[in-house]
Amino acid sequence: MLENLTFYLILVIIIVLLVMLAKKIRVAYPVLLVVAGLGISFIPGTPTIHIEPELIFFIFLPPLLYEAAWAASWKELWRWRRIVVSFAFVVVFFTSLVVAFVANHFIPGFSLALGFLLGGIVSPPDAVSAGAILKFVKIPKRYSSILEGESLLNDASSLIIFRFAMIAVATGQFIWQEAALSFVWMCIGGAGIGILLGIFFMKMHRLLPTDANIDVVLTLVAPFFMYLVAEELHASGVLAVVSGGLLLSNRSHSFLATSSRLGTLNVWSSLVFLLNGIVFMMIGLDLPQIVSGLETDLSTAFGYGVLITVILMLTRIVAAYGAVFITMIMRNFITVADRQNPGWKAPALIGWTGMRGVVSLAAALSIPLTLQDGTPFPHRNLILFITFVVILLTLVVQGLTLPFLIKKFKIQDPDFTRSEKEIDYEIRNELAKIGVKRIRDTHFDKLEKFPALQDQLQTWENRVNSSEVILNFPEYREIYLDIINQQREWLISKNREELLLDEEIVRKHLKMLDLQEEKLAMQ
Incomplete structure (x- = not known):
């Protein structure tokens, strides 16, 4: 680590320059960072970057989710709760199922369990990518709220699928009853732990003689503590961080002084900017490590990656139109947030916001090298490579074309008619x-x-x-x-x-x- 310190410092400078360039040319910065990392990885003498999954899951994921939860509107999340939960859980499960059957049919040696494993890895869209793109163009508030809410929860559902699929691959069996109970505990337990710890940190801010600096430190510690406790209790650390962050954000004016709120916003803004830049750059830099262990022909493996990417894009678009169709039916029986027909443009826009990111790569990298009996984990390197191709193609193809589609569709905001x-x-x-x-x-x-x-x-x-x-x-x-x-x-x-x-x-x-x-x- 220390011997490459100069290289990492240069990377930070490159990240800052690329983000400024992205703003100048109005391109989402995750696209430039991934492509730049890919290009740097081919420069002779570049140190090999090895991404530890634990580093992503514990160091990067909690603060990124926590900051997103603080920035989210609880009012909007509650308003669109049905479609948010549908996309975060139902659509993720449906996507994993489709990927499982496609991989089982087209990729030689891929069992359904391996297909579900791959589906759990690549099914969740990345929150940072969509958020970075939506900063350049305006879309109706309801759609940005749906995307924000989905991104807060879909990592949890995909990682749950990933865990169950890992058990099935490792043991060769899948017990539905145990899986169902485990799923319920991971969801309810994760959310409950996050809320309880959120209340605990709220009491600390209120009762202890804190100042602005101590308040900032407590907000920095909170997401890691929530994630760690939930994971130790075999619940969802993602849901714990999200639920705790939403609670504290919604109550922040009752326990944080003005100076603390301003200081917290400034610190978190800089921290999240740096973390986002590093993780997307690392995705591109990690390609040599991924390719080095690939047994399949490179062009064939790339073809599999393209196939899975197309399936993911089509599945999300179908799911978006399916959500509209079901809403049109269910509005006759229950109260829904929107009783208007959104037309064909809005579902197409939602369907095209399926860029994948660092959580998918971290999940793929966390696959062990061997099974419990010591045999090599089947198709591990191919899963890694397919995941990389999916991330690269969705970021570049969808990331570059999404602003154009938003401008082309010119979707009117039905909620906010005034400027x-x-x-x-x-x-x-x-x-x-x-x-x-x-x-x-x-x-x-x-x-x-x-x-x-x-x-x-x-x-x-x-x-x-x-x-x-x-x-x-x-x-x-x-x-x-x-x-x-x-x-x-x-x-x-x-x-x-x-x-x-x-x-x-x-x-x-x-x-x-x-x-x-x-x-x-x-x-």
């Missing part, structure tokens, strides 16, 4: 009214004592009485930015010229200018 700026203006106006009313009803007698309170009252009254938002005009923003930049230059120059000036004070004012500029960018 974001209109809603934002209305909320800020109502907040100003609340501030004015509170001062006049409760603190009016203190206005003369606190001139700053008078200034704030005047600001809010001006906002309430204003018929238009001046910050919406680009020319005004440019002027305001020019003023901020001039103030920033003056502060930096003053700090440089006056040796006895406390730099902490200057940094505080620089931060205030940064916050003003950030606020301006949000208008």
Whole structure:
């Protein structure tokens, strides 16, 4: 590890540069990172990267899922709970079943158990890939919520299938009763453990004399603790992290101070950015290790990978249209979130968001080299290679074409008919009214004592009485930015010229200018 430290530091710099390039050319950064890692792996003298499955499952997976759970909207998840659960569990099981039969029929020596194993590995779409792509183009909120919710849960269902398939391959038998009980415990136990530990961490934040730094550390420890405890109790660590993260996110304003919330958001944003970049780069870098152990002809193995990729794409599209068809029927018997016919475009869009990622590769790498009796694990290297091809093709093909499809379809949002700026203006106006009313009803007698309170009252009254938002005009923003930049230059120059000036004070004012500029960018 230490002898390759320089190489890893260079990789981090390359990741940052590639992400900036991806933003510039408006391409999802996972695509560029995987392709770049693939290209770097062919450079002579490049150190061989060996991905430890435990590293992915314990170091990378918990924080990535935890951050996604914090970012998710519980309100939207509950609204679309039926379709989210359907895609996260039913569609994953259905996909694994289809892959199992196709692999058993077309790949020589592949039993149904091995097919289910492969299906469990490649069935879950990757959350990070879809999220990175959807940042470039706008889609209706309901569809992004469905994709976010699915991605939070499908890793759990796929890993459950993977475990059961591993048992079947290793023992040659599959006991349905035991599997059903184990499945129930993994789901209910995982969610329950996550909720209980979430309550435990909430109590720690509330009862202990924490500050912003300690609160950030506790949020960093929480996902690993949840995952480890659940896995030790043979429950789903993924569901534990997701359920605990959703609970803490939904209650964060009741136990985290403002400084802690701001600090937590900043730290987690940087951490998740770095973790995502590393794991996608590692996917491409791991190709030499995967190919080196391949017994089958490379072109034949690639053909199998293409076959499985096509099956995955078609199965997800069929499942998306099937979900719409079932919803249209069931709305006559139960209350569903949406009673409108979404047409053919929305299911096609949902069906095309099936990019695979690092969880699939980590699951494939966790397959042992030998069975319990010491014999080599059947087709292990071929499963690894097929998984790599699936990840590469879905990222490149679907990842590059998804923005085009979104723009081409031009799907209208049936829920939010007003623009974001209109809603934002209305909320800020109502907040100003609340501030004015509170001062006049409760603190009016203190206005003369606190001139700053008078200034704030005047600001809010001006906002309430204003018929238009001046910050919406680009020319005004440019002027305001020019003023901020001039103030920033003056502060930096003053700090440089006056040796006895406390730099902490200057940094505080620089931060205030940064916050003003950030606020301006949000208008």
